[in-house]
Amino acid sequence: MADFIAWVMVLAIAAYACAGGTDYGAGFWDLLAGGAERGKRPRWLIDHAMAPVWEVNNVWLIFILVIMWTGFPTMFQAVFSAMWLPLALAAVGLVLRGAGFALRKPTRRLAQQRVFGAAFAIASLLTPFFLGAVLGGIASGRVKVGTTASADAWANGTSVLVGLLAIAATAFLGAVFLCSDALRFGADDLVAYFRLRALIAFAAVVVLALIGLPVTHDDARYVWDGLTGGLGLLLIILAAVCGLATVLLLWRRSYGWSRHTSVASVALVVGAWGCAQRPYLLPTSLTVAEAAGAGHTLRWLVIVTAIAILLVGPALVLLYRLDTMGELEELTDADTRAAGTPGDHL
Amino acid sequence: MLSTAAQLANSTPPQLLPARQLMAFTLASHILLVPFGVALPFITLLMHHRALRRNDPVALTLARRWSAVMAVQFAVGVVTGTVLSFEFGLLWPGMMGRWGDVFGLGFGIEAWAFFLEAVLIAIYLYGWRRLKPWTHFWLAVPLPLAALMGAFGIIAANSWMNTPQGFRPDAQGNPVDVDVRQAIFTPMFGPEYWHFVVAMLLTAGYVVAGVYAVGWLRGRRDRYHRLGFTVPFTVAAILTPVQFMLGDSAARAVFHKQPIKFAAMEIVWKTDTHVPEYMFGRLHPDGTISGGVKIPQLDSILAGLSPDTKVTGLSSVAASDRPTATQATIAHWAFDIMVTIGSVLILLALWYGWCWLRRRDLPRSRWFFRCAAIAGVACLVTVECGWITTEVGRQPWIVYHHMRVSEAVTGTRAASLWAMLGIVMAVYVAVFGSFLAVVLKMRTRWRIADEGSAAARADLPPETDTPYGPRSEPEPSTTGAEPGGSDRTAGGAS
Numbered sequence: 001m002a003d004f005i006a007w008v009m010v011l012a013i014a015a016y017a018c019a020g021g022t023d024y025g026a027g028f029w030d031l032l033a034g035g036a037e038r039g040k041r042p043r044w045l046i047d048h049a050m051a052p053v054w055e056v057n058n059v060w061l062i063f064i065l066v067i068m069w070t071g072f073p074t075m076f077q078a079v080f081s082a083m084w085l086p087l088a089l090a091a092v093g094l095v096l097r098g099a100g101f102a103l104r105k106p107t108r109r110l111a112q113q114r115v116f117g118a119a120f121a122i123a124s125l126l127t128p129f130f131l132g133a134v135l136g137g138i139a140s141g142r143v144k145v146g147t148t149a150s151a152d153a154w155a156n157g158t159s160v161l162v163g164l165l166a167i168a169a170t171a172f173l174g175a176v177f178l179c180s181d182a183l184r185f186g187a188d189d190l191v192a193y194f195r196l197r198a199l200i201a202f203a204a205v206v207v208l209a210l211i212g213l214p215v216t217h218d219d220a221r222y223v224w225d226g227l228t229g230g231l232g233l234l235l236i237i238l239a240a241v242c243g244l245a246t247v248l249l250l251w252r253r254s255y256g257w258s259r260h261t262s263v264a265s266v267a268l269v270v271g272a273w274g275c276a277q278r279p280y281l282l283p284t285s286l287t288v289a290e291a292a293g294a295g296h297t298l299r300w301l302v303i304v305t306a307i308a309i310l311l312v313g314p315a316l317v318l319l320y321r322l323d324t325m326g327e328l329e330e331l332t333d334a335d336t337r338a339a340g341t342p343g344d345h346l
Numbered sequence: 347m348l349s350t351a352a353q354l355a356n357s358t359p360p361q362l363l364p365a366r367q368l369m370a371f372t373l374a375s376h377i378l379l380v381p382f383g384v385a386l387p388f389i390t391l392l393m394h395h396r397a398l399r400r401n402d403p404v405a406l407t408l409a410r411r412w413s414a415v416m417a418v419q420f421a422v423g424v425v426t427g428t429v430l431s432f433e434f435g436l437l438w439p440g441m442m443g444r445w446g447d448v449f450g451l452g453f454g455i456e457a458w459a460f461f462l463e464a465v466l467i468a469i470y471l472y473g474w475r476r477l478k479p480w481t482h483f484w485l486a487v488p489l490p491l492a493a494l495m496g497a498f499g500i501i502a503a504n505s506w507m508n509t510p511q512g513f514r515p516d517a518q519g520n521p522v523d524v525d526v527r528q529a530i531f532t533p534m535f536g537p538e539y540w541h542f543v544v545a546m547l548l549t550a551g552y553v554v555a556g557v558y559a560v561g562w563l564r565g566r567r568d569r570y571h572r573l574g575f576t577v578p579f580t581v582a583a584i585l586t587p588v589q590f591m592l593g594d595s596a597a598r599a600v601f602h603k604q605p606i607k608f609a610a611m612e613i614v615w616k617t618d619t620h621v622p623e624y625m626f627g628r629l630h631p632d633g634t635i636s637g638g639v640k641i642p643q644l645d646s647i648l649a650g651l652s653p654d655t656k657v658t659g660l661s662s663v664a665a666s667d668r669p670t671a672t673q674a675t676i677a678h679w680a681f682d683i684m685v686t687i688g689s690v691l692i693l694l695a696l697w698y699g700w701c702w703l704r705r706r707d708l709p710r711s712r713w714f715f716r717c718a719a720i721a722g723v724a725c726l727v728t729v730e731c732g733w734i735t736t737e738v739g740r741q742p743w744i745v746y747h748h749m750r751v752s753e754a755v756t757g758t759r760a761a762s763l764w765a766m767l768g769i770v771m772a773v774y775v776a777v778f779g780s781f782l783a784v785v786l787k788m789r790t791r792w793r794i795a796d797e798g799s800a801a802a803r804a805d806l807p808p809e810t811d812t813p814y815g816p817r818s819e820p821e822p823s824t825t826g827a828e829p830g831g832s833d834r835t836a837g838g839a840s
Contacts, residue, residue: 075445080435293447
C-alpha cells in the first residue's frame with residue numbers, strides 16, 4: 001500500500017513537472033522577451049495561452065504536499081526541516097508569480113504591468129530552481145530524519161545542477177507548448193520564434209545532463225547508480241528518445257505531436273528518478289516502508305484518490321479539450337461594459 | 347510524555363513567537379478571501395440564472411462583472427492558500443510529522459475538491475464568450491458544491507485539532523490504531539462546519555450588497571444597483587437568523603467538548619453554578635475581572651438553559667494547560683465582537699424582511715443603506731473574530747490535550763523566522779493592496795461606462811433598456827410589486 005502511494009506521489013510530481021513546468025517555462029520566456037515593445041507579442045501569446053489553465057496546474061503542488069504529510073509524515077517533517085530556506089523562498093516565489101500574473105491582466109497602465117510582469121517572470125525562474133534544488137538535495141542523500149536546516153543541504157553541486165535542469169526543462173516544455181499555441185492563435189511569426197527557443201532549451205537540457213554525470217557520480221551515488229542501470233536506465237533512454245523525437249518533430253515543423261513527446265520525456269525522467277530512489281524516500285536513510293503512515297490512513301488515501309480521479313479526471317479532460325479547441329476566451333471590456341479611464345496605457 | 351510536555355511548556359522556544367505571528371498573519375490574510383472563494387460563485391450563479399431565464403441584460407452584466415472580480419480574487423486565493431500548505435511544514439513540522447497520517451486526509455479531500463473548483467472556475471470564467479449560454483451555466487453549477495466539499499476537508503482538519511480522536515497514543519505519545527472515519531467526523535466537526543459555511547455565504551452576500559448600497563447612497567438608484575443589492579442581500583438576510591442559531595449550537599458544543607476553551611471565551615475563572623456573563627471586560631492573571639458589563643446568571647443560562655448549570659472555570663486545570671489571562675481576554679473579546687455584530691445584523695435582516703412583507707420593496711431609509719454598506723465590512727470582522735476565538739481559545743494546544751504549540755514548532759532559528767515574517771508581510775501588503783486597487787479600478791471603469799451609456803440613452807424611454815419594471819422610484823402599489831416579488835424569488839428559491 002505504501003509503495004502504491006509512493007508511486008501516486010511520483011505521478012503527481014510528474015504531473016506538476018509537466019503542467020506547472022509548462023507554465024514556469026512560459027514565464028521564463030516572458031522574462032527573456034525583451035522590452036515592452038519588442039516583447040509585446042510573445043507576452044500577449046503567453047498571457048492567452050496560460051490564463052485558463054495556470055491555476056489548475058498549480059494545484060498539483062498542493063496535492064503533492066498533502067500526499068507527503070498524509071502518507072509519509074516523517075519524510076515530510078524531515079524535508080521541511082532540512083530544506084527550510086529553499087522551500088520558504090519557493091513559497092514566496094509562488095505568491096509573487098501567481099499574483100503578478102493575475103494582476104497584470106486587468107491593469108491598463110504600462111508602468112504597473114511592468115512591475116507585475118517582472119514579479120511573474122523572475123519568480124518563474126526562482127521557484128522551479130529552488131524546488132529543483134530541494135529534489136537535488138534529497139537525491140544526494142543530504143536529508144535525513146533529524147537534519148536541521150543548513151545551507152549544505154541545498155547549496156551544493158548536485159542541488160544547483162538539478163535546479164538549473166529544472167529551469168531548462170520548464171523552458172523546453174514552455175517553448176514547445178507555445179509553438180502550438182502560436183499556431184492555434186494564428187500568430188505564425190511566433191511559431192518560428194518559439195521553435196528556435198525550444199531547440200535551444202533542449203540543447204541546454206542535454207548539456208546540463210552531461211555535466212551532471214561527473215558532478216553527481218560521487219555526490220549522489222545511490223540515485224546515480226539507479227539512473228545508469230536497470231529500469232531507471234530504461235526510462236531515461238525512453239525519455240531521451242521522446243526528447244529527440246520532439247526535436248525531430250519541431251525540426252520538421254509538425255507541431256501536433258511535439259507536445260505529447262515533450263511531456264512524455266519530462267514525465268519519464270521523473271519516473272526514472274522514482275525508480276532510481278527505490279526503495280528509499282530519502283536515500284539512503286529512510287525507506288518507503290519506514291516512512292509510511294498508518295495503514296488505515298493509506299487505504300483511505302487510495303479510496304479518496306480513486307474517487308477524486310473519477311470526479312476531477314473528466315473535468316480536467318474537458319478543460320484541456322476546451323482550451324486546445326480555442327473555446328476558452330477571456331471576457332473583454334465590451335462584455336463587462338468597461339470604459340477606459342484617463343491614464344490608461346501610460 | 348507528560349513530564350516532557352510540562353518541560354516544553356516551561357521553556358518556550360524563541361522561534362515560537364515569530365512562527366505564530368507568521369502563521370497568524372498569513373491565515374488572517376487568506377481567510378478574508380475565503381468567503382468569496384466559497385460563496386461568490388453561488389451568488390454569481392443565482393444572478394446568472396436570473397439573467398438567462400428572464401433574458402435580463404442587467405442581470406447578465408452583473409453576473410459577468412462579478413465573475414471578472416472572481417477571476418482576480420480566486421487567483422490571489424490560490425497562491426495564499428498554497429503558502430499555507432507550505433507553512434504547515436515550514437512552521438509546524440512537529441505536528442505534521444506526528445499527526446499527519448491521522449488528520450491529513452481532510453486536507454487530501456480539500457486538495458481534490460479545490461482541484462475540481464479550479465478546473466470548473468476556469469471553464470466558467472473563460473466560457474462566457476464561446477460556450478452556449480445554458481451549457482456554460484450548467485458547467486458551473488457543481489462549483490458551489492466543490493466549494494462546500496473543500497470547506498468540508500479544511501474544517502475536518504481544524505475540528506480534529508480541537509477535538510482530536512480516531513487514534514490511541516502509545517507510550518511515547520505517538521498515535522497508533524488510527525481510524526480515519528473517527529478522525530474526520532469529530533465532535534466539533536458538525537457545529538464548526540455549518541457555522542463556517544453559513545458565515546462564508548453571509549459574508550460574501552453582505553460584502554457584495556454593500557458595494558451597491560454605497561452606490562445607492564450616492565444617488566445611483568437604477569435597476570442595476572437595485573438588482574445588484576437585492577440578490578446578495580436577500581441571500582445574506584435569510585441566512586443571518588440561521589447563523590445565529592448555528593453559532594449558538596457551536597458555542598454550546600464548545601461548552602460540552604472543550605470546557606476550558608469555553609471558559610476562556612467567557613472568561614470564567616472558577617468552576618461554579620449561577621455564573622454571570624461578562625460583556626467584554628478584562629481577565630487578570632489572579633482571576634479578577636476589570637471593566638465590562640456583568641449580567642448575573644446569564645452565562646449559566648446560555649450554556650445550559652438553566653442558572654443551575656455548572657460552568658467549568660479556567661482555574662480547574664494547571665496554568666500550563668490553559669490559555670493565559672491575556673489569551674483568554676483576546677478570545678473573549680473576539681467572541682463578544684462576533685456575537686454583537688451577529689446580533690446587530692439580525693436587526694438589519696428583520697428591518698429588510700419587514701419592508702418586504704409590508705411593501706414588497708426595499709426600505710426607504712438612508713440609514714438602512716448606511717447599515718447595509720457597513721454590514722459587509724462588519725462580516726469580515728466577524729470572520730476574523732470567529733477564527734481568533736477558535737484558535738486562541740485552544741491555546742496552548744495545537745492538538746487539544748495531545749500536543750502543545752511549542753512542541754510542534756520548527757527548529758529554525760528565530761532570526762530567520764522574523765526575517766521571513768518581514769518579507770511575507772511586505773509581499774502580502776503589496777499583493778493585497780494591488781488586488782484592492784485593481785478591483786476598485788474595475789469598478790470605476792464600469793461606473794464610467796454605465797454613466798456614459800446612461801447619458802446616451804437619456805432621451806429614450808427607460809423600458810427600452812430594462813424590460814422589467816420601472817427605473818425610477820417605484821410606486822408602492824402595482825409597479826413596485828413586480829420587481830420586488832421577482833427579486834425575492836431569485837434570492838430565496840433558485
